[in-house]
Amino acid sequence: MNETHKVIAIEVLRYRPELDEKPFFQTYQVPFTEEMSVLQGLLYIKDELDGTLSFRWSCRMAICGSCGAMIDGVPMLGCHTFLRDYYPNKVRVEPLAHFPIERDLVVGADDFIGKLERIKPYIVPKEPRTLAEGEYLQTPAQLERILQFSSCINCMLCYAACPQYGLDPAFIGPGVLALLHRYNADSRDAARADRMQLVNAEEGVWSCTAVGYCSEVCPKGVDPANAVNQNKTASAADYFLHWLPKGSGK
Amino acid sequence: MDVFKADVAIVGAGGAGLRAAIAVAEADPSLTVALISKVYPMRSHTVAAEGGSAGVVQANDSLQHHFDDTVTGGDWLCEQDTVDYFVAHCAEEMVQLEHWGCPWSRKDDGHVDIRAFGGMKIERTWFAADKTGFHMLHTLFQTSIKYPSIKRFDEHFCCDLIVDDGRCHGVLAIEIGTGEFRLIQAKAVIIATGGAGRVFRQNTNGGIVTGDGMALAYRYGVPLRDMEFIQYHPTCLPGSGLLITEACRGEGGIMVNKDGHRYLQDYGLGPADPWPRKKAMELGPRDRLCQAFWHEEQNGRTIATAQGQAVHLDLRHLGKEKLHQRLPQICEMAEAFLGVDPVYAPIPVRPAVHYTMGGILVDTKTASPLPGLYAAGECSSIGIHGANRLGSNSLAELCVFGKVAGSEAARFARSIAAANSTTIERQADAARQRAMNVVSRSKGSERISVLRNEMALSMERGCGIYRTGRDMQDTCDKIDELKLRYRDVEVGDKSSVWNTEWLLAIELGYLLDVAQAIVYSALNRKESRGAHQRLDGFDQRDDANYLKHSLAHYVDAGPPRIDYGPVAITRSQPGTRAYGAAGEQAERDRKRAGAAHE
Numbered sequence: 145m146n147e148t149h150k151v152i153a154i155e156v157l158r159y160r161p162e163l164d165e166k167p168f169f170q171t172y173q174v175p176f177t178e179e180m181s182v183l184q185g186l187l188y189i190k191d192e193l194d195g196t197l198s199f200r201w202s203c204r205m206a207i208c209g210s211c212g213a214m215i216d217g218v219p220m221l222g223c224h225t226f227l228r229d230y231y232p233n234k235v236r237v238e239p240l241a242h243f244p245i246e247r248d249l250v251v252g253a254d255d256f257i258g259k260l261e262r263i264k265p266y267i268v269p270k271e272p273r274t275l276a277e278g279e280y281l282q283t284p285a286q287l288e289r290i291l292q293f294s295s296c297i298n299c300m301l302c303y304a305a306c307p308q309y310g311l312d313p314a315f316i317g318p319g320v321l322a323l324l325h326r327y328n329a330d331s332r333d334a335a336r337a338d339r340m341q342l343v344n345a346e347e348g349v350w351s352c353t354a355v356g357y358c359s360e361v362c363p364k365g366v367d368p369a370n371a372v373n374q375n376k377t378a379s380a381a382d383y384f385l386h387w388l389p390k391g392s393g394k
Numbered sequence: 395m396d397v398f399k400a401d402v403a404i405v406g407a408g409g410a411g412l413r414a415a416i417a418v419a420e421a422d423p424s425l426t427v428a429l430i431s432k433v434y435p436m437r438s439h440t441v442a443a444e445g446g447s448a449g450v451v452q453a454n455d456s457l458q459h460h461f462d463d464t465v466t467g468g469d470w471l472c473e474q475d476t477v478d479y480f481v482a483h484c485a486e487e488m489v490q491l492e493h494w495g496c497p498w499s500r501k502d503d504g505h506v507d508i509r510a511f512g513g514m515k516i517e518r519t520w521f522a523a524d525k526t527g528f529h530m531l532h533t534l535f536q537t538s539i540k541y542p543s544i545k546r547f548d549e550h551f552c553c554d555l556i557v558d559d560g561r562c563h564g565v566l567a568i569e570i571g572t573g574e575f576r577l578i579q580a581k582a583v584i585i586a587t588g589g590a591g592r593v594f595r596q597n598t599n600g601g602i603v604t605g606d607g608m609a610l611a612y613r614y615g616v617p618l619r620d621m622e623f624i625q626y627h628p629t630c631l632p633g634s635g636l637l638i639t640e641a642c643r644g645e646g647g648i649m650v651n652k653d654g655h656r657y658l659q660d661y662g663l664g665p666a667d668p669w670p671r672k673k674a675m676e677l678g679p680r681d682r683l684c685q686a687f688w689h690e691e692q693n694g695r696t697i698a699t700a701q702g703q704a705v706h707l708d709l710r711h712l713g714k715e716k717l718h719q720r721l722p723q724i725c726e727m728a729e730a731f732l733g734v735d736p737v738y739a740p741i742p743v744r745p746a747v748h749y750t751m752g753g754i755l756v757d758t759k760t761a762s763p764l765p766g767l768y769a770a771g772e773c774s775s776i777g778i779h780g781a782n783r784l785g786s787n788s789l790a791e792l793c794v795f796g797k798v799a800g801s802e803a804a805r806f807a808r809s810i811a812a813a814n815s816t817t818i819e820r821q822a823d824a825a826r827q828r829a830m831n832v833v834s835r836s837k838g839s840e841r842i843s844v845l846r847n848e849m850a851l852s853m854e855r856g857c858g859i860y861r862t863g864r865d866m867q868d869t870c871d872k873i874d875e876l877k878l879r880y881r882d883v884e885v886g887d888k889s890s891v892w893n894t895e896w897l898l899a900i901e902l903g904y905l906l907d908v909a910q911a912i913v914y915s916a917l918n919r920k921e922s923r924g925a926h927q928r929l930d931g932f933d934q935r936d937d938a939n940y941l942k943h944s945l946a947h948y949v950d951a952g953p954p955r956i957d958y959g960p961v962a963i964t965r966s967q968p969g970t971r972a973y974g975a976a977g978e979q980a981e982r983d984r985k986r987a988g989a990a991h992e
Contacts, residue, residue, distance in 0.1 A: 160891065162890060195842065196887040196895060198893070203601075204634060204636060208433075208442065209437060266539060279498075283500065283503075284501075294532070330495060
């Protein structure tokens with residue numbers, strides 16, 4: 145590092161369950177350049193200052209979804225947040241809110257993954273089709289209905305933003321509900337009825353209190369709040385249809 | 395030690411590993427699959443592939459064209475029988491992904507849309523905007539959830555293979571969250587761990603791309619084939635090396651030097667106009683484009699940026715609407731990482747390491763020479779990439795050969811009985827001790843990051859776009875030295891839970907072994923072919939002596955032994971790789987010769 149580099153203080157929440165009784169903050173002085181992300185700052189710490197700091201990362205380009213953290217209190221991807229925007233102040237990095245801390249910046253993702261697995265996140269074909277018959281036709285307009293919701297990178301920032309998930313971890317939560325909506329809205333899929341049972345349940349869409357912070361923090365422009373709301377409408381429609389005599393309303 | 399008994403164990407849950415797991419589950423739902431990954435599957439580096447995946451669909455295209463583009467692009471170092479199988483199965487796999495929900499971009503009539511890529515005679519790249527790898531990976535991951543026989547071991551780090559009596563019997567993994575060891579016993583093992591781009595400094599790869607599976611197979615006597623062929627991608631961000639997809643050029647983007655000149659026309663890829671046109675100029679093959687950059691830089695015609703020399707990738711003429719629809723991620727990345735809006739300004743780009751053409755030697759059915767061990771995807775060398783991979787063949791490869799690996803491993807697993815558990819567990823205990831030693835033997839004199847940086851810098855110097863014997867020899871010496879120093883690597887962290895420093899140290903061991911295979915293979919190839927270009931008197935292709943695959947064999951405590959194997963040439967004899975106007979002329983000559991025959 146040459147002398148023209150500025151130095152920023154990065155304050156990181158540390159917690160090593162085998163050594164520390166409780167989490168504490170540790171501050172590192174990190175020389176940085178204009179283009180350096182918070183993730184690059186953490187990598188500098190890991191390589192040059194303290195090899196014991198643990199965090200997840202991989203792609204460096206905001207697509208693998210590994211490096212989410214609370215950066216100055218806001219859920220962000222470390223690779224997509226830049227040190228220059230915090231300097232000359234310090235920047236504080238903590239694990240994602242609402243998840244159990246496993247160590248340092250690493251949180252337990254089991255709950256999220258379990259929920260993702262529960263919603264049948266795959267196509268249950270409306271009309272089975274052999275490979276020889278080629279692709280299902282899907283118009284650009286039909287694709288448009290699912291494209292945004294299929295862009296979720298599972299980074300879990302929206303869970304860290306969601307006050308309801310913070311209060312009640314049973315809530316399926318924004319990201320997974322967006323994914324559920326992605327499959328329900330797919331012109332090729334037939335499992336909507338099954339998934340709607342989850343949507344209608346206590347921990348489904350009705351847990352959402354429409355704060356909308358989930359959509360604000362999404363780094364990929366997915367709008368989980370919109371998915372949840374569309375499903376509230378669908379869920380309400382299901383509720384009223386339920387009272388109609390059998391055979392009507394179809 | 396905790397033991398899990400599977401029929402098939404798969405190491406790596408990116409595109410190839412997931413496709414293989416699904417293939418096993420579909421072949422025989424009674425077989426238990428252990429799918430082991432050091433990250434959650436959707437973090438795997440397949441996620442970062444942008445441009446697209448090949449598959450012949452257009453009426454004016456043909457399997458022969460795809461074959462020719464692949465074999466020519468690979469400078470005739472391809473296994474032609476395997477390429478035939480590959481091109482015949484690509485489109486089927488793309489349709490399969492469509493049935494599984496992959497959001498391919500569409501035409502107005504509802505059919506899947508395709509785009510042009512470099513080195514390609516006719517458009518055949520299937521794409522999902524510019525996040526193709528992301529959508530393929532998530533589609534495969536989410537689809538894999540419907541198969542109960544697939545048991546995932548997420549965030550499990552594979553630290554050894556279990557090999558006994560000439561057969562592979564499983565793997566030893568560390569559960570990262572606890573530091574506990576888990577023996578995963580299996581009748582067949584598929585390696586699908588991806589490439590090794592992190593042996594270089596400027597690269598497009600994620601931090602996890604450390605050649606783990608390559609190094610593991612190599613240490614058990616499986617040769618690494620054609621390792622000297624490292625693909626540099628011509629359009630990456632200076633400094634970070636982040637990838638700016640070839641699809642930018644497929645959509646009509648141009649590249650200019652500091653004088654605003656489309657310099658590629660000076661390197662046998664012209665004429666510049668009309669544009670766009672296939673297999674010419676910016677749609678030439680990756681190796682040629684990188685070589686042209688190197689010459690421009692030597693001649694002082696590149697652009698200085700804070701992160702080093704670059705040229706400009708200009709997309710402005712495509713217009714805002716098309717850019718946002720077809721290349722949304724590129725727009726977002728340019729804005730975030732460079733503060734450049736491609737609608738209004740060109741993107742500075744330069745070559746960076748992107749892909750390892752070589753890998754674990756496997757036959758046409760993905761079987762390695764070690765019984766019970768299979769490999770698929772970038773970690774493998776099945777022979778379709780030759781000396782230079784054709785853009786959009788790698789995503790297709792994951793599916794085509796991931797599926798083959800799954801079916802073959804399932805067949806093998808059904809054909810044999812499980813091995814004696816006592817022997818296996820003894821092997822696992824020894825492997826566990828070796829992994830623990832990385833922490834406990836530490837003398838604390840060498841820092842992981844210092845060794846890694848010295849390796850990456852030296853590899854960049856010795857195994858760059860152009861190479862000389864002297865530089866390669868220096869890098870060989872450097873890697874040998876680093877391997878010795880690695881014995882004293884320091885792991886200060888002695889804890890069990892999420893001890894990433896320990897894993898980094900093991901990964902560094904993998905990287906150094908793979909780096910050594912790369913540079914020694916390179917030094918020994920005394921010719922220029924595809925991505926291996928020499929400046930020291932070996933600047934031509936030498937079919938008489940080097941139309942053969944190099945094989946690096948692991949040698950304990952010494953440099954690898956390099957020997958050679960034959961290339962399967964069925965119907966395309968080595969010729970001139972001509973692009974641009976020369977390529978079009980060669981094509982006309984071929985047609986005329988063909989017509990004369992008939």
